[in-house]
Amino acid sequence: MANTVLVGLQWGDEGKGKIIDVLTERADVVVRFQGGNNAGHTVKVGEQQFVLHLVPSGILRERSLCIIGNGVVVDPLALDQEIAELEGKGIDVRSRLHLSSRAQLVFCYHRQMDGLFERKLGENKIGTTKRGIGPAYADKVNRVGIRAAALLHPARFEARFRAQAGFYNRLLSEGGEAPLDVDAEWGRLAAAADRLAPLVKDTVLMVNQASRAGREILFEGAQGTWLDVDYGTYPFVTSSNTTAGAACTGGGLAPSRIERVIGVAKAYTTRVGSGPFPTELTDDTGDELRRVGSEFGATTGRPRRCGWFDAVATRYAAMLNGADEMAVTKLDVLDDVRTLRICTAYSIDGVVTHEMPADIEDITRAVPVYEEMPGWRQPTSGVRCRRDLPAAALRYLERLAELAQCRISLLSIGPKREQTFTF
Ligand code: GDP
Ligand code: IMO
Ligand code: MG
Numbered sequence: 001m002a003n004t005v006l007v008g009l010q011w012g013d014e015g016k017g018k019i020i021d022v023l024t025e026r027a028d029v030v031v032r033f034q035g036g037n038n039a040g041h042t043v044k045v046g047e048q049q050f051v052l053h054l055v056p057s058g059i060l061r062e063r064s065l066c067i068i069g070n071g072v073v074v075d076p077l078a079l080d081q082e083i084a085e086l087e088g089k090g091i092d093v094r095s096r097l098h099l100s101s102r103a104q105l106v107f108c109y110h111r112q113m114d115g116l117f118e119r120k121l122g123e124n125k126i127g128t129t130k131r132g133i134g135p136a137y138a139d140k141v142n143r144v145g146i147r148a149a150a151l152l153h154p155a156r157f158e159a160r161f162r163a164q165a166g167f168y169n170r171l172l173s174e175g176g177e178a179p180l181d182v183d184a185e186w187g188r189l190a191a192a193a194d195r196l197a198p199l200v201k202d203t204v205l206m207v208n209q210a211s212r213a214g215r216e217i218l219f220e221g222a223q224g225t226w227l228d229v230d231y232g233t234y235p236f237v238t239s240s241n242t243t244a245g246a247a248c249t250g251g252g253l254a255p256s257r258i259e260r261v262i263g264v265a266k267a268y269t270t271r272v273g274s275g276p277f278p279t280e281l282t283d284d285t286g287d288e289l290r291r292v293g294s295e296f297g298a299t300t301g302r303p304r305r306c307g308w309f310d311a312v313a314t315r316y317a318a319m320l321n322g323a324d325e326m327a328v329t330k331l332d333v334l335d336d337v338r339t340l341r342i343c344t345a346y347s348i349d350g351v352v353t354h355e356m357p358a359d360i361e362d363i364t365r366a367v368p369v370y371e372e373m374p375g376w377r378q379p380t381s382g383v384r385c386r387r388d389l390p391a392a393a394l395r396y397l398e399r400l401a402e403l404a405q406c407r408i409s410l411l412s413i414g415p416k417r418e419q420t421f422t423f
Contacts, residue, residue: 002259003217005247006327008224009263009317009404011271013297013304015329015412016264017041020057020220022410022420023262028215029065030058031207033250034240035222036073036106036136037082038129040298044415048089051298054079055086056220059093065210067203070102071240071250073136074148078106080192099196100203100252101149107161108185109168110135116175126236127273129299137239139164148200151193158186204252211257219247219258225317226271233363236275244321263323263406265314267331267396270304272297276363279307279343293333308341308370311403316356318406325409328397328423332413337375340396343368344403373399381414384421397423 037053058064110132150157295304346366376390
């Protein structure tokens with residue numbers, strides 16, 4: 001396998017974790033390059049289920065080295081806890097996980113500011129995961145963030161943390177929030193820092209040395225294209241670039257070394273949090289997709305909004321990411337649907353467009369233009385090769401690929417490893 005970037009083509013939760021786990025059967029190194037513990041990547045191994053938030057999904061395969069790259073925002077308390085939980089389940093994490101010394105850290109004041117901003121927005125809130133992701137990226141860009149390198153120097157770390165916490169305590173009290181207990185928080189951080197310090201490395205060197213040695217690197221995207229801070233349904237987005245280009249800036253490997261981009265898309269669409277979602281179903285069909293697909297957030301447990309496959313959004317996303325191939329997941333969830341709909345265009349104030357508009361007002365007003373296809377009304381979760389798929393399922397998939405202008409290379413028909421095949 002070549003150096004590969006894997007990204008979500010929709011609004012997140014496409015099944016990236018599962019596909020990463022399948023691909024890491026062959027990858028030597030797995031790198032997370034953006035986002036933070038707003039991500040929730042579910043991997044089922046046998047009867048055990050793992051939900052990964054900061055640790056790359058490659059950790060579940062013994063051969064792969066796992067890297068949290070500089071583009072990730074890392075909550076040290078959350079990472080410490082995630083490692084402990086994985087180790088509690090028998091996964092050897094510490095010998096294989098490395099944390100970029102340049103990764104930004106997320107603290108309690110970021111989480112509180114996240115909550116404060118959301119409350120101030122009232123009914124216009126973003127519906128964030130309240131993990132402090134936006135405020136942490138804001139600190140990075142404002143050049144006042146604290147990076148993982150600080151974990152190696154407790155005295156410097158403490159001084160910087162106390163200075164920032166003091167600043168935020170003033171802001172929080174102006175916003176009517178309870179002040180942080182800085183001493184108690186520092187106590188928790190110092191203990192976590194002690195355990196995390198051995199993981200802190202110059203991961204740029206590691207990634208480039210691995211690449212030069214001919215080892216194959218898999219970049220694990222979090223969130224999805226339409227949550228990208230530049231290209232997504234702004235302002236209802238996350239605070240990082242979720243698209244393929246970010247693998248280079250957030251992972252430390254140059255664009256000239258990336259050989260393959262895989263986009264992951266569900267056979268329908270979901271979204272968590274607020275913001276426009278043109279193909280959303282607010283009726284019984286939407287409820288049925290949520291029930292059959294167990295569409296509840298892996299991080300916050302919130303019910304996911306469900307809707308039809310949006311070929312306008314997916315084609316644009318495939319183009320933007322340079323994804324020549326797509327892994328389609330959760331086809332099995334559609335097994336009982338009588339008539340399927342695919343959005344092929346948007347009608348905005350009576351004008352039909354095939355492209356995703358930039359303006360949130362236009363996306364909000366977009367009325368999907370649908371084409372219908374008959375469902376297959378039989379189970380697909382036991383299918384293991386293309387020729388065993390029901391004819392109507394095959395036609396549906398071929399139509400998705402045609403409309404998205406992206407060939408399907410992998411198909412997933414259940415949460416388990418073995419419920420995946422090359423298409
Ligand atoms: P991620 O954030 O993109 O990694 O996706 P999530 O883990 O948040 O959500 C995907 C959910 O769908 C998880 O619960 C997976 O176990 C599950 N899943 C993945 N692929 C399939 C599939 O093909 N069929 C079904 N039924 N479930 C799947
Ligand atoms: P994975 O990696 C789905 C959404 C939130 C909210 C918006 C901003 O599991 O696909 P944030 O906390 O990032 O500031 O929230 O982005 N969001 C996700 N939605 N999957 C995710 O990650 C998400 N991470 C953030 O619901 O709408
Ligand atoms: Mg998820």
